[in-house]
Amino acid sequence: MGKKLKKKKGQALWERAKKIIPGGNQLLSKRAEMFLPEGWPSYYTKAKGVHVWDLDGKKYIDMSIMSVGACLLGYADQDVNRAVKKAVDGGSISTLNPPEEVELAELFIKIHPWAKMVRYARTGGEAAAVAIRIARAYSGKDKIAFCGYHGWQDWYLSANLAHKKNLDGHLLAGLSAKGVPRGLAGSALPFHYNNIAELESIAARHKDIGAIVMEPIRYAEPAKGFLQNVRRIADEIGAVLIFDEISSGFKVHYGGAHLLYGVNPDIAVFAKAISNGFPMAAIIGKEEVMQAAQESFISSTYWTERVGPAAALATLKKMKEKKIHAHMKKMATLIRSGLKTLADKHELKMNFSGLPTVVVFSFDYGDESQAIRTLFTQEMLVRGFLASNAIYVSYSHSEKDVRAYLKSADEVFVLLKDAVRNNKVKEFLKGPVAHAGFQRLT
Amino acid sequence: MGKKLKKKKGQALWERAKKIIPGGNQLLSKRAEMFLPEGWPSYYTKAKGVHVWDLDGKKYIDMSIMSVGACLLGYADQDVNRAVKKAVDGGSISTLNPPEEVELAELFIKIHPWAKMVRYARTGGEAAAVAIRIARAYSGKDKIAFCGYHGWQDWYLSANLAHKKNLDGHLLAGLSAKGVPRGLAGSALPFHYNNIAELESIAARHKDIGAIVMEPIRYAEPAKGFLQNVRRIADEIGAVLIFDEISSGFKVHYGGAHLLYGVNPDIAVFAKAISNGFPMAAIIGKEEVMQAAQESFISSTYWTERVGPAAALATLKKMKEKKIHAHMKKMATLIRSGLKTLADKHELKMNFSGLPTVVVFSFDYGDESQAIRTLFTQEMLVRGFLASNAIYVSYSHSEKDVRAYLKSADEVFVLLKDAVRNNKVKEFLKGPVAHAGFQRLT
Numbered sequence: 043m044g045k046k047l048k049k050k051k052g053q054a055l056w057e058r059a060k061k062i063i064p065g066g067n068q069l070l071s072k073r074a075e076m077f078l079p080e081g082w083p084s085y086y087t088k089a090k091g092v093h094v095w096d097l098d099g100k101k102y103i104d105m106s107i108m109s110v111g112a113c114l115l116g117y118a119d120q121d122v123n124r125a126v127k128k129a130v131d132g133g134s135i136s137t138l139n140p141p142e143e144v145e146l147a148e149l150f151i152k153i154h155p156w157a158k159m160v161r162y163a164r165t166g167g168e169a170a171a172v173a174i175r176i177a178r179a180y181s182g183k184d185k186i187a188f189c190g191y192h193g194w195q196d197w198y199l200s201a202n203l204a205h206k207k208n209l210d211g212h213l214l215a216g217l218s219a220k221g222v223p224r225g226l227a228g229s230a231l232p233f234h235y236n237n238i239a240e241l242e243s244i245a246a247r248h249k250d251i252g253a254i255v256m257e258p259i260r261y262a263e264p265a266k267g268f269l270q271n272v273r274r275i276a277d278e279i280g281a282v283l284i285f286d287e288i289s290s291g292f293k294v295h296y297g298g299a300h301l302l303y304g305v306n307p308d309i310a311v312f313a314k315a316i317s318n319g320f321p322m323a324a325i326i327g328k329e330e331v332m333q334a335a336q337e338s339f340i341s342s343t344y345w346t347e348r349v350g351p352a353a354a355l356a357t358l359k360k361m362k363e364k365k366i367h368a369h370m371k372k373m374a375t376l377i378r379s380g381l382k383t384l385a386d387k388h389e390l391k392m393n394f395s396g397l398p399t400v401v402v403f404s405f406d407y408g409d410e411s412q413a414i415r416t417l418f419t420q421e422m423l424v425r426g427f428l429a430s431n432a433i434y435v436s437y438s439h440s441e442k443d444v445r446a447y448l449k450s451a452d453e454v455f456v457l458l459k460d461a462v463r464n465n466k467v468k469e470f471l472k473g474p475v476a477h478a479g480f481q482r483l484t
Numbered sequence: 485m486g487k488k489l490k491k492k493k494g495q496a497l498w499e500r501a502k503k504i505i506p507g508g509n510q511l512l513s514k515r516a517e518m519f520l521p522e523g524w525p526s527y528y529t530k531a532k533g534v535h536v537w538d539l540d541g542k543k544y545i546d547m548s549i550m551s552v553g554a555c556l557l558g559y560a561d562q563d564v565n566r567a568v569k570k571a572v573d574g575g576s577i578s579t580l581n582p583p584e585e586v587e588l589a590e591l592f593i594k595i596h597p598w599a600k601m602v603r604y605a606r607t608g609g610e611a612a613a614v615a616i617r618i619a620r621a622y623s624g625k626d627k628i629a630f631c632g633y634h635g636w637q638d639w640y641l642s643a644n645l646a647h648k649k650n651l652d653g654h655l656l657a658g659l660s661a662k663g664v665p666r667g668l669a670g671s672a673l674p675f676h677y678n679n680i681a682e683l684e685s686i687a688a689r690h691k692d693i694g695a696i697v698m699e700p701i702r703y704a705e706p707a708k709g710f711l712q713n714v715r716r717i718a719d720e721i722g723a724v725l726i727f728d729e730i731s732s733g734f735k736v737h738y739g740g741a742h743l744l745y746g747v748n749p750d751i752a753v754f755a756k757a758i759s760n761g762f763p764m765a766a767i768i769g770k771e772e773v774m775q776a777a778q779e780s781f782i783s784s785t786y787w788t789e790r791v792g793p794a795a796a797l798a799t800l801k802k803m804k805e806k807k808i809h810a811h812m813k814k815m816a817t818l819i820r821s822g823l824k825t826l827a828d829k830h831e832l833k834m835n836f837s838g839l840p841t842v843v844v845f846s847f848d849y850g851d852e853s854q855a856i857r858t859l860f861t862q863e864m865l866v867r868g869f870l871a872s873n874a875i876y877v878s879y880s881h882s883e884k885d886v887r888a889y890l891k892s893a894d895e896v897f898v899l900l901k902d903a904v905r906n907n908k909v910k911e912f913l914k915g916p917v918a919h920a921g922f923q924r925l926t
Contacts, residue, residue: 344608
């Protein structure tokens with residue numbers, strides 16, 4: 043290990059946090075250990091556009107997860123913030139309901155004409171759980187066939203009760219199902235994306251599947267006919283088809299990704315991206331399916347506040363007006379092709395994946411890959427970039443930002459090449475290698 | 485039924501909402517049908533202090549649920565809103581974490597010295613589910629003994645799978661468990677508040693109780709030794725004791741209600757009241773219990789935003805500085821004694837309950853009681869009050885507000901007495917009787 047960096051304020055606070063917050067924070071993907079253990083700034087004082095300021099006042103360009111894609115317009119967007127502050131000044135909650143939630147429901151239905159009814163929640167995890175509840179209430183059947191990532195709640199994690207690696211390969215590896223009631227074992231049945239035979243086989247073996255849940259797209263395009271066949275199977279077995287658009291929705295175009303593929307689910311779930319970072323989630327669906335929500339008790343006080351719908355209305359309006367996706371795709375293409383060119387130039391083995399607006403890459407060096415990625419993060423950080431192996435492009439990312447990022451990546455790749463060739467990766471690292479998945483922190 | 489009122493904007497929007505939002509809104513307790521079907525304003529444009537403006541611009545004094553007790557400082561509190569707007573301007577979320585969450589954790593621990601660690605969520609329902617997950621992960625046992633109300637999630641509603649009236653008497657009657665997986669049947673075992681023998685019996689019959697969950701107080705004081713005995717039983721059977729302080733916390737004094745009774749749980753859950761209406765929830769607990777959160781996957785993107793902790797810090801600070809509970813108790817006492825005096829004066833049979841800062845009453849006329857309460861709401865509404873059978877007092881309620889409310893109640897009680905004596909309640913009502921619990925809307 044190389045010479046340690048002087049401990050920054052953010053790192054000191056992170057150490058303090060881990061003593062009083064189990065795991066240090068509220069999201070695995072924002073832990074310092076996932077980026078650069080002992081070196082990541084961890085906390086921000088200010089964020090604006092693509093810029094983030096840490097506790098020491100150092101300014102970075104965010105060329106990493108942009109809050110896991112929750113801010114497609116960029117941080118602290120002035121139009122969204124104006125709408126939010128208006129809602130705050132006018133009272134963010136009361137005994138009466140916010141009319142904005144009706145206007146927002148009408149907008150969701152307009153964007154997705156197959157859907158006729160809408161419910162809300164405030165976080166993605168609970169929104170997915172609401173969709174599952176409605177689907178089970180409607181179908182009268184409890185089992186769920188799923189692929190992809192759907193959050194922390196019991197119904198999903200229960201997949202790992204039957205087999206502790208069931209969720210590996212669905213985004214995060216090694217997720218522990220400890221604390222999930224064992225009565226749910228066998229209730230969530232995983233299948234793999236683009237593997238229709240697997241879903242056919244599950245459907246043939248289980249008569250009581252009430253819902254099929256999936257992300258319509260994550261890192262790869264759906265194979266020809268895949269989504270159509272999922273739809274057909276759902277209809278054949280009387281299961282509610284749920285598209286979880288929490289990660290994909292509004293990310294590649296205006297609306298759910300499923301609109302691109304001409305396959306409509308019975309329910310779609312949205313959260314991240316719809317409100318530019320303010321807690322808000324929507325569950326939209328066909329009328330007869332959604333009415334089953336009335337047969338169950340689905341109710342929460344904070345779901346009635348006004349900031350969420352006000353932020354969503356302003357965000358959806360601006361996304362459309364500014365045609366943000368064309369810009370985002372252009373920037374993502376520049377980044378992807380720029381990185382590929384640099385990889386060739388420096389003879390670094392890299393793989394690329396992701397959505398058209400999310401660039402995901404990995405260094406392809408077996409057991410050393412994660413250490414090399416950590417070194418990349420370390421060196422980019424010194425140069426003023428929050429950088430990891432995924433770049434969630436926002437409307438605020440400019441060509442200038444991309445050029446600056448690629449220029450620094452060019453420098454860092456020289457160092458990476460040297461480290462790889464001369465077996466010096468660990469030597470160059472000033473701290474431990476980043477975690478790749480779920481892991482207990484001490 | 486009397487002559488119908490002219491339909492107001494809010495009522496028209498409510499009708500529209502019910503066509504595209506199952507149940508019309510996101511919280512049973514804020515449905516028009518719970519107050520005054522066909523007459524309730526339903527929506528607000530502005531709320532400030534104790535005042536709420538409806539879509540027609542009519543101003544009301546909120547002498548009802550004050551957003552179910554979520555705004556103890558009053559609506560749109562200027563100090564909380566200032567902190568929120570600062571967080572919004574500075575960027576409400578980023579790839580890095582908000583330092584406010586660490587400061588807030590330290591404050592929760594300072595207020596509750598038995599607790600050493602803190603996690604957050606954004607709604608009460610999911611916060612209770614987080615606590616249950618942690619308790620099950622820590623104890624290794626799945627069954628839950630509970631009393632009181634704990635929200636919409638599967639673990640709680642599953643009580644009604646075994647017996648559809650299991651949850652009756654725990655706040656809301658007739659809650660449907662449709663859509664809750666049947667594998668959870670028998671996992672949540674209800675006992676009644678202040679009935680220690682019932683809990684003893686459950687504990688004797690079930691060896692695998694991992695958690696005992698209860699509200700330390702709702703409408704009645706704990707009987708002598710009750711909470712101590714619950715604590716003893718939890719220790720004897722190796723169950724995690726969870727106090728759900730979502731409704732009681734900070735409501736009667738600064739901190740969890742349990743601090744008043746000298747009985748510490750292993751975990752306490754807070755939501756409503758801690759952030760004056762902005763979505764925020766906290767799960768606090770003993771270190772060794774809370775560390776079990778690290779053995780499970782509990783993670784959500786919106787839990788990392790900054791508005792929630794910023795609002796909570798400002799709210800907790802102001803609550804303490806202004807000693808709001810002394811004022812709230814004084815106002816509640818005035819309201820309670822004022823209403824009792826009026827009941828005597830007009831010879832109306834009424835019962836009173838509630839916390840020292842929440843006045844709850846009912847008219848005691850058998851099957852007619854709910855119709856009389858509806859008529860009370862109808863007539864108070866005309867006089868400029870949002871009024872029902874519960875008054876959640878806030879710091880913004882003044883003696884002047886209370887006097888105005890009692891003056892109008894005095895007038896309305898004349899009418900109620902006439903209606904009761906001459907069997908004219910239904911005749912005086914301009915719409916249907918309010919719902920008392922869970923019911924499907926058309």
